[in-house]
Amino acid sequence: DAMVIQNPRYQVTQFGKPVTLSCSQTLNHNVMYWYQQKSSQAPKLLFHYYDKDFNNEADTPDNFQSRRPNTSFCFLDIRSPGLGDAAMYLCATTYSLNTEAFFGQGTRLTVV
Amino acid sequence: AQSVTQLGSHVSVSEGALVLLRCNYSSSVPPYLFWYVQYPNQGLQLLLKYTTGATLVKGINGFEAEFKKSETSFHLTKPSAHMSDAAEYFCAVIPNSGNAPLVFGKGTRLSVIA
Numbered sequence: 001d002a003m004v005i006q007n008p009r010y011q012v013t014q015f016g017k018p019v020t021l022s023c024s025q026t027l028n029h030n031v032m033y034w035y036q037q038k039s040s041q042a043p044k045l046l047f048h049y050y051d052k053d054f055n056n057e058a059d060t061p062d063n064f065q066s067r068r069p070n071t072s073f074c075f076l077d078i079r080s081p082g083l084g085d086a087a088m089y090l091c092a093t094t095y096s097l098n099t100e101a102f103f104g105q106g107t108r109l110t111v112v
Numbered sequence: 113a114q115s116v117t118q119l120g121s122h123v124s125v126s127e128g129a130l131v132l133l134r135c136n137y138s139s140s141v142p143p144y145l146f147w148y149v150q151y152p153n154q155g156l157q158l159l160l161k162y163t164t165g166a167t168l169v170k171g172i173n174g175f176e177a178e179f180k181k182s183e184t185s186f187h188l189t190k191p192s193a194h195m196s197d198a199a200e201y202f203c204a205v206i207p208n209s210g211n212a213p214l215v216f217g218k219g220t221r222l223s224v225i226a
Contacts, residue, residue, distance in 0.1 A: 004155075006155075031213075033213060033214075040219075040221075041218070041219070042202060042216040042217060042218050042219050043156070043202075043216050045213055045214075045215075048213055088153075090155055090156065092155075092156075092214075094214075097206070097212065097213060098144055098206050100146065100158050100161055101146075101156075101158070101214055102158075103148075103155035103156040103157070104155050105154055105155045106153070106154065106155045108153065
């Protein structure tokens, strides 16, 4: 049974058109993360929520925002997608900051 | 800041041969260490982890890794490669203090030749 679910698996959006990616979890984990992974590269952490506490990485562009309305759901909003934002976006959860991460299947974003 | 270095962006082995993927960490205090596998267009799956205790860690799919503090290494091995092992492998670290998220190495792509 999937424990971290990302929707959709594939998303095509137009240049400059806001897009939202979704992540849900059934693990009741405290921490939820969003990573960006470009082709043949390591996942790069964008931000994470520890409960309701939002933690943004210093080099995450302002174009990327996140919301966590409750424990189970977390959203990634890209306000004005550019061609350079095309990537795989991975959601992950952990019980706390020093425990193993569980990943969703990812959403592959294409910007046209 | 904590980091991991994976030596070799691409490793190719014959089916049935030994798999060795290298990972070194940078820390004076042993961190928590992980190996993840990623198949094409999939998320990451945990293979194994080291936190404390036994330095030889066994994971899924026949993989194991040995934590060597003296070498600051956590290399991943499998005695006999299978075609299904072809994937991207990431070494990752969490500082022992536990107050920072997972940091990944750049990854090693494993190819298995029939």
